[in-house]
Structures are given as structure tokens and as C-alpha cells.
Amino acid sequence: MAVTLADVAARAGVSAATVSRVLSGNYPVAGATRSRVLRAVEELEYVVNGPASALAASTSDLVGVLVNDIADPFFGIMASAVQSEMGPEKAGGKLAVVCNTGGSPERELTYLTLLQRQRAAAVVLTGSAVEDEKHTTALAARLRRLTEAGTRIVLCGRPPLPEAATGRADGADGADGEETGDSTAPITVAFDNRGGARRLTEHLLALGHRRIGYVAGPVERTTTRHRLEGHRAALADHDPQLLAASDRLTVHGAYDRSSGYDGALELLRRAPDLTAVLAANDTVALGVCAALRDQGLRIPEDISVAGFDDLPFSADAAPALTTVRIPLHEAGARAGRLALGRESAPPGGVATVRTELMARASTAPPRVN
């Protein structure tokens, strides 16, 4: 039915091998032959059969990108950046497969299997990891098998896998010292969530805030933990008392608007005299703002609010949101290049992306009562 290599070969008066070589360009072919082949390709509108070539070459041109939620710009931006590095133009047209895990560990594993089945050339895992013994182990196992199959793994916006989870499967391995291997270990592009959260809290402290609420993300995620750690480190540095009080001023929820809304109400219930609320991210912050406004509080006159991530809409909120900027696009692009092997791995396999405090209108000194 469809046009095959053989058809092109026949038309160009050469063998299939030659056509293949012209197309992949990894073998010397005489100029005249080459152009004859290329013309035949044009004339027949030949399109390579991906599966066939993937089978023969035992590697495909698919690259998987796992995200928690495509509809969330946080992931959208990273995914788009990853894809921009492999676009049809660049680097011989890899196809980025964006997979939506919805934050579910099971789906994460299932997608990895699906990608293994496709013999993906690389996989980029974005977003926070779930910190659960069992899942971490299962994930490490899957990633190991992918690596063994020649798939390059890049983690973007999540910490490296804990060493402990990298247990080997095939025990009969002789000497157990050097875990060398041709298989590349996962590369990580991590975000400095701790540092960002710390600077953000320091900013509030500097403004004079002392009763600071925190609407955090889901407990089990690394990102949640790191941001919280940064926050608490800043508090501790300033005054150990604050640290002690912070437990009661912290609530957990999802990374969405309604968690922010509910979380803010809960915090207000616990401590009506709050002067500032930190949110797990910008989306949550928007929910917090809505709740506070609904309670008749003005931002920032009555209470300050800050987010995290600096998504595009944050600058547009009214008032413009104070937040911590993460260079998502740059990080995604870098992850993409690492995935394609177009950039060499950073020393230690971990690159940390700096975050930057964006002080805007939603934070101000607390009102003097």
C-alpha cells in the first residue's frame, strides 16, 4: 500500500541499502547517487516507516516527558521547552510524547512501561516526586530497566533518586564495589526550592511579619518538603520561637486553587491575627487571595500574600503577586538537551537551577495595630 524503501530504491535505480544510507547519512554515498535518491524520495513522497526503522535499529525517535498536569502552565512551560529542543527542525526530528500522570504514582509507572515498550530514546520526568518507600523503589527499578534498554533518563524539577532506592536486581554480579556500566545514570536538573522559599520568608520577615501562615502542597511530595524546609530555616534563623509556632500555622492541600481558598480560611480560623500567608505555588496563592478578599481583607494592606513559581499570570494578578521565579523554560530546555545528549551531564549528574525572589505588590509591611 504505502511507498516503501524498496520503491524508492527501484525508482532511483539503487539498492534499498543505499537509500537507507542516504536518509540516515551515516555512511559515504557518492554525490550523484545521493541526489538521485533524494529526488526519488521527493517524487514518491516517501515517508520512512518509523516502527520498522525503530525495530531494525532498536531505538526510536520518541522522547517521553512525564508531567503531573498538562493543563497547569508550570508543566506546560517545561514540556514546551523540552519539546522546543527536539522540534521537527532541530536534531533530526525527535517526537516528544507528553504524558499526563495526574500526580498518580501508578500512572507514572504505567507510562514508563508504555515508553519502554516504545523503546523511547529518552524520558524526562518533571515535577515533584512522591516520597514513598514503595513507590520510590518501584520507580527506581523501572528507571533502571529503561536505562539498561538504552533510554536516557533526565529528572527535571525533582531531586535525584535516593541512593538507597537504586538497589540492584540481578544479584549474581560478582564484585559489588564498582557499579560501572555503559548505561548512563539519570541526570538531574533540580530547582533550588529550599533557597527560594528561604529568601521569600526572609523577605516577609524583613518587612516585619511575624505571624506567617503557610498553605503547603501535598505532604508526600519532595517539592512541598523542600519549600517548607526553606521557610522553616528562615524562621529558625530569625527567631526559634517563630519556628515553634509555625507548625500550627501550616496547612497542607493540593497544588490547586481551591486548596488555597480552603487553606486560607483554615489558617484564619486558627490564627485570626495572621499578617501574611505563603502559598505552595502561584495557583494556590490565587485561591488564598480569593478567600482573604471574601473575608473582607485587603491585600496587601491587611494581609500579605506570596506565591511560588512566578507563572505568567502572577504578574497580572491584582495586586501583582510576590513570588519566587523558577526559570522553567531554561530548565526544560536544558533537560531536553541533556535527554538528547546534546549537552554533557553536569558534574555529579546534578544541576541546580537558581530561583529568584520577585517582590511585587502583594506583600507589604504589616499594618500597625
Add this chain to the structure above:
Amino acid sequence: MAVTLADVAARAGVSAATVSRVLSGNYPVAGATRSRVLRAVEELEYVVNGPASALAASTSDLVGVLVNDIADPFFGIMASAVQSEMGPEKAGGKLAVVCNTGGSPERELTYLTLLQRQRAAAVVLTGSAVEDEKHTTALAARLRRLTEAGTRIVLCGRPPLPEAATGRADGADGADGEETGDSTAPITVAFDNRGGARRLTEHLLALGHRRIGYVAGPVERTTTRHRLEGHRAALADHDPQLLAASDRLTVHGAYDRSSGYDGALELLRRAPDLTAVLAANDTVALGVCAALRDQGLRIPEDISVAGFDDLPFSADAAPALTTVRIPLHEAGARAGRLALGRESAPPGGVATVRTELMARASTAPPRVN
């Protein structure tokens, strides 16, 4: 290296054919044999070789989803909905490949080629189409070839291809009446942009607005045209004079925030006495709001603003944005089901999704000067 069908077969003491049949489940296999095979699969942690099976079966389990901009929730929501219909759980785990065209016609074509190369099972094209003779023809040709190759095509959020563009390529086709064929024609899930825009404008007219500015999207896109047509139809119905004036009160830009900002300033320059501004979509509306505020105007007291799409953040804007809701998730999910053939095509191959006016705080009666 990797575990193959043959390994599983050997372990289960059956032939490769049997294993294949157990896994695809489209052929009777005795219960005992089946479970023996499944156990072997488990024990060996066997993962099918996708390319190999795609080659042999001449169809893959990839489904392409083309979007203009993944980082834009408008597309993110649709993409996620499409994917939710094929997720690892449902329908035998198809893999949705989200491709970011960036709105470029060339990239759209290139991605279609890439998907054809992968022998994608289906392709969903989302978002507005570019209305350009040449591109439309090229697109129609590509889609025809995909269809011929057995790839199902679904358009989501864009109008059906103009009949004219569906020119056939191979002329020697005998009778030219019936263009029958086993190949399914593209199915469309269109948005009622015209109706939505019309109702939105009627809403403003009903509030008493007469000088209404319009910050439209890129000229060459169908969505832009349809929304503008709805707007103008409402004006014409109300008072032909208004229609005449509307040309001067319309500016075009991209579907982004800065276009909204710039567009609003331009409109204000042309007609300082505007009482309302309609934006191409919600993102643009946010830009419009920012510009108006920067000019010292209050929304909605001094001037009303409305968007389109009803993205999640619109309800959170301050003031909450009046807009037109498009059920993006439902539309995407339906497109996904159509792509998988799990839902039969609507009569005529075109389903139109209703849009709904969401009147919120950003629109109010004009100030009485």
C-alpha cells in the same frame, strides 16, 4: 538483550504465536495455557516491543495531538482531556503524543509527517486553523495521506476543512461522482464561537454599551474570524450604525497578554470614550485590564471588559472576568473518543459544542456621563 516473545514462549512451553495471542487476546486460547503464559510474562517482566508489533500489525498505539501552545491552559485542558480518554488504564493504553506547533503552519505539517512516519493510530488537531489557500491545500493533502494510511483524523475546536481544499491527487480515478472509500473522512468537534461572541456582545448592548472596542486575535485564523463575525452580527442586529463604526474599534494582535495590553492602548487612542472592550480570549483580556488600569480606569465602573474561553484563572481575576465558557474538557474528551473510534461520528461528521455566556463582575452598565 531484552526479553522477547520467544523467551516468554520458551518459559511457558508454548510457541511465540500463542504468547502473542494471549497478549492481544483476539484469538481463543485455553485457560490453562493462558495463565501459564501470563505467569511467564510476569516472571520475566516482559514488555512488548512496540515498534516490532507496530511493524507487523502495521499500526501503532500512538495518537498525535497537535496544539498551538502547550503552555496555554486552553490547549492544556483539551490535550489533557484527549489523553484522559486513552490513558494507560482505558482502552489498552494508547500513548498520546502532544505536539506543540507554536501556531506555525509549517510545524503543523512537519508534525503530521512525523506522525505519519510513526504510523499513528489517530491524530487530533486542536485550535484554530490558519486560513491560507496554500496552507489549507497542503494540510488537506497531508491529512488525506494520513487517512489513506489508516490514521483517523479528528479536528477539535476548528472548523471542518473547506470542501474545496479536498482536491484529489491521483487523477486517474474514473467516475468522479462518489468519493467513497474505506478511509474515514475527518471528524470535527467545532466550537460555537460565532454564537458565543454574539451573546457576549448582546450582553454588553443590553447593559447599555454602544462604543465597544474589540481586541481581536490574528487575522488569518478561523477562530478570530468567527468570533468577530458573531460580534458584528450582534451589532448589526441592534443598529447598523454600530456595525459601521466597529471597523475603527477593532484591532488585531496575537492571543497573548501583551497584545491585549497594546491593543487596549491603541483602542483608547482611537476612541477615548470607549465604554467596553471585548478581548480575543481571556489571556488577552487580562492584558487589556492591565492597560486600562495603568491608564487610571476602573473596571467595571469606568469601562467594562470581557474575555472568551473561561479559562480557570478568569474567575479569579479581580474583578472576575465576564467571558464565554467553552467546555474544553468535554470537547477534548469527545475528540479523544472519536479518535479511538469509541464513539461514532456525529451526523455530517461535525459536532458543534455549545458555548455559554458567563456574566461576571468585569462588565457593568456604562457610566452615565
Add this chain to the structure above:
DNA sequence: CTCGCTTTAGAAAGCGCTTTCTATCTGAGG
């Protein structure tokens, strides 16, 4: 001129799976 080297092209063996076509083994009906 012939030898041996480089350059270029073809032959052919798979890659791992699907799927016809065949073979075997049941058990029911005559």
C-alpha cells in the same frame, strides 16, 4: 601494467512481532 588500497554499492541476514495456514486433539453423532 599489475598490485593493493580506498571508495562506493549491493546482498542478505536479521530486528521481534502478527497472522495466515496447517496440524493435532477433542468429543459428538451415526
Add this chain to the structure above:
DNA sequence: CCTCAGATAGAAAGCGCTTTCTAAAGCGAG
């Protein structure tokens, strides 16, 4: 007790490409 349909399983031929391995030229040197 034999025959034949029905149910299962296997053999084997590809699917379209990549990639060794091999062969045929082309060419400077001895």
C-alpha cells in the same frame, strides 16, 4: 467404532528497515 466438526496450538512467512559482510570499481605506486 469411525468420521467429522470444533477448538487449540504451532510453523513459518513476512512487515520495512538497518547493517554487517562482500564485491566491484577507481587509482596511485612499484
